[in-house]
Amino acid sequence: MIPACPLAALPRGEALRLETDPPIAVFHTEDGELYAVDDTCTHQDASLADGWLEGCEVECPLHASRFDLRTGEVDAPPAKLPVRTHQVVVKDETIYVVPSELPPNLPPGVRTGSA
Amino acid sequence: MNSVAIVGASLAGLSAARALRAQGFGGRLTIVGAEPHRPYDRPPLSKEFLAGRMTAADLALEGDGEDLGAEWRLGVAATGLEPGGRLRITLSDGSAVEAEGVVIATGAVARTLGSELAGVHTLRTLDDAAALRADLEAARRLVVVGAGFIGAEVACVARELGLDVTIVEAAPAPFARALGPEMGTALAGLHEDHGVRLICGATVRALTGEGRVDGVLLEDGRRLEADVVLVGIGARPAVEWLEGSGVEIGDGVLCDAGGATNVPGVVAVGDCAAWFDPAVGTHLRVEHWTGAARRPATAAQTLLSGGAAVPGSLAPPYLWSDQYGMRVQFAGHTLPGDEVSIEEGDLASRRFLAVYRREGRTVAVLGIDQPRSFTRWRRRVNEPVAAAR
Ligand SMILES: Cc1cc2nc3c(=O)[nH]c(=O)nc-3n(C[C@H](O)[C@H](O)[C@H](O)COP(=O)(O)OP(=O)(O)OC[C@H]3O[C@@H](n4cnc5c(N)ncnc54)[C@H](O)[C@@H]3O)c2cc1C
Ligand code: FES
Numbered sequence: 001m002i003p004a005c006p007l008a009a010l011p012r013g014e015a016l017r018l019e020t021d022p023p024i025a026v027f028h029t030e031d032g033e034l035y036a037v038d039d040t041c042t043h044q045d046a047s048l049a050d051g052w053l054e055g056c057e058v059e060c061p062l063h064a065s066r067f068d069l070r071t072g073e074v075d076a077p078p079a080k081l082p083v084r085t086h087q088v089v090v091k092d093e094t095i096y097v098v099p100s101e102l103p104p105n106l107p108p109g110v111r112t113g114s115a
Numbered sequence: 116m117n118s119v120a121i122v123g124a125s126l127a128g129l130s131a132a133r134a135l136r137a138q139g140f141g142g143r144l145t146i147v148g149a150e151p152h153r154p155y156d157r158p159p160l161s162k163e164f165l166a167g168r169m170t171a172a173d174l175a176l177e178g179d180g181e182d183l184g185a186e187w188r189l190g191v192a193a194t195g196l197e198p199g200g201r202l203r204i205t206l207s208d209g210s211a212v213e214a215e216g217v218v219i220a221t222g223a224v225a226r227t228l229g230s231e232l233a234g235v236h237t238l239r240t241l242d243d244a245a246a247l248r249a250d251l252e253a254a255r256r257l258v259v260v261g262a263g264f265i266g267a268e269v270a271c272v273a274r275e276l277g278l279d280v281t282i283v284e285a286a287p288a289p290f291a292r293a294l295g296p297e298m299g300t301a302l303a304g305l306h307e308d309h310g311v312r313l314i315c316g317a318t319v320r321a322l323t324g325e326g327r328v329d330g331v332l333l334e335d336g337r338r339l340e341a342d343v344v345l346v347g348i349g350a351r352p353a354v355e356w357l358e359g360s361g362v363e364i365g366d367g368v369l370c371d372a373g374g375a376t377n378v379p380g381v382v383a384v385g386d387c388a389a390w391f392d393p394a395v396g397t398h399l400r401v402e403h404w405t406g407a408a409r410r411p412a413t414a415a416q417t418l419l420s421g422g423a424a425v426p427g428s429l430a431p432p433y434l435w436s437d438q439y440g441m442r443v444q445f446a447g448h449t450l451p452g453d454e455v456s457i458e459e460g461d462l463a464s465r466r467f468l469a470v471y472r473r474e475g476r477t478v479a480v481l482g483i484d485q486p487r488s489f490t491r492w493r494r495r496v497n498e499p500v501a502a503a504r
Contacts, residue, residue, distance in 0.1 A: 018248075021244065046486060047486070050376070050486045050487035051490060052266035052490045052494070059490070061487060061489065061490040062442065062444075062486060063404070063405070063435065063436060064405060064433075076408070076409075077130075077176065077408060078156070078404075078408075080178050108163075108168075108169065108173060109163075109168055
């Protein structure tokens with residue numbers, strides 16, 4: 001479990017990028033839900049934390065594919081693969097991420113430091 | 116509607132096919148494409164593919180196992196459209212396709228300087244990109260004619276490959292048509308930082324050489340040596356085949372704000388189409404990826420609903436470009452006289468966000484390596500004045 005930040009430090013409508021390997025984006029939706037997905041878009045090297053959060057979806061800042069934060073599914077090209085999702089836990093007013101054990105869907109040319 | 120034919124098997128055509136199926140069209144679907152290839156993505160042709168970081172297989176637009184239940188007629192071009200109760204499309208192999216609905220998605224063709232010399236290239240197709248790549252590998256000096264996005268991206272890749280690069284532009288400033296002169300000049304600085312020579316306000320008199328190009332002669336008498344020349348002077352809509360069809364043509368196929376042409380049952384999408392844009396008050400032919408991918412959903416709705424224009428506003432045109440690792444993003448439409456202000460970053464660092472305003476209204480936004488703030492500013496383009504900050 002990775003500590004992300006105090007709950008109070010991530011207001012609704014905001015996103016946080018964790019410098020994990022690969023990086024993880026944590027979102028706090030307007031409805032108060034917390035979600036975490038891989039920060040790197042599955043199409044190219046863009047940070048989803050920089051994207052546009054609307055409902056439970058984030059729109060990639062570069063080419064506007066939208067990812068469902070609950071499932072990681074993508075709605076429309078150019079991205080074709082879902083983004084990997086991670087579990088979020090809030091304990092003692094702190095946000096934690098439980099990283100997924102599945103392999104990530106990183107875009108061509110982007111590698112994890114260990115791979 | 117029981118049958119639809121889509122002419123043009125690239126981004127706009129494929130997106131139209133997907134949209135028709137997604138909107139419940141279960142009839143016969145025929146997709147005609149002049150190129151022999153399955154639909155592929157063009158933006159990487161001047162970027163990762165040209166640089167050798169992506170292969171032809173990486174360019175596929177279709178998903179693995181994607182099946183739209185369509186009959187694909189690839190490698191044949193449409194040669195004519197005959198209107199009537201059933202629309203009839205004649206094909207280059209002598210056959211014809213009949214359908215109740217037609218989607219025109221024939222895109223655009225690169226403009227040329229009419230030179231037959233070897234080493235002179237344009238860049239529009241996969242085959243063009245492969246030929247250009249092969250020539251760049253053996254060359255020392257590249258001259259790019261035309262400072263537009265494709266030319267600029269090729270210049271980047273050529274610098275990466277160690278070539279000496281000169282860009283020649285007829286207008287007083289580069290990228291001026293898309294970005295306006297001020298921001299065009301700002302972006303040009305990025306190229307100069309990377310050792311590209313930029314000559315503006317110069318027209319090309321001739322490409323010289325015997326059999327193979329060896330230089331570019333300018334109107335003012337200057338001569339630039341070149342082993343390879345890329346002509347990047349824009350593209351014209353591929354609409355010749357519609358001559359005599361009754362479909363109204365201006366700069367591209369003229370459409371209303373829902374993609375309908377003047378001929379019932381015929382819509383047009385992508386680079387070949389000039390949709391009426393209510394925010395700008397004219398027909399605008401938009402030659403960017405996002406429009407070719409997204410507008411077909413609207414056009415499909417128009418076609419299936421029987422031609423009534425779908426009301427609502429169009430998303431502002433959006434383009435991106437990658438230059439020297441910088442993300443260039445632009446949304447909206449700028450006209451001479453727009454006021455431009457830098458809202459974030461600064462010109463000197465080459466990383467900034469610029470906002471274009473006309474009569475107080477935000478009409479366009481440019482971001483250089485500012486994806487986060489661009490994403491937010493982009494949403495304010497064409498907002499009514501009162502709502503804008
Ligand atoms: C090198 C390059 C780089 C680009 N980079 C960017 C970028 O970074 N960002 C961006 O936003 N946009 C970019 N674009 C633009 C983007 O690729 C286009 O907007 C998009 O391809 C338009 O799709 P389309 O389907 O309308 O047309 P096209 O992709 O041009 O496809 C039209 C298809 O129709 C076929 N056709 C033509 N005539 C006929 C006929 N008579 N019968 C049958 N078939 C026919 C053609 O062979 C072609 O396959 C780039 C374009 C190029 C060429
Ligand atoms: S990088 Fe995300 S859609 Fe292209």
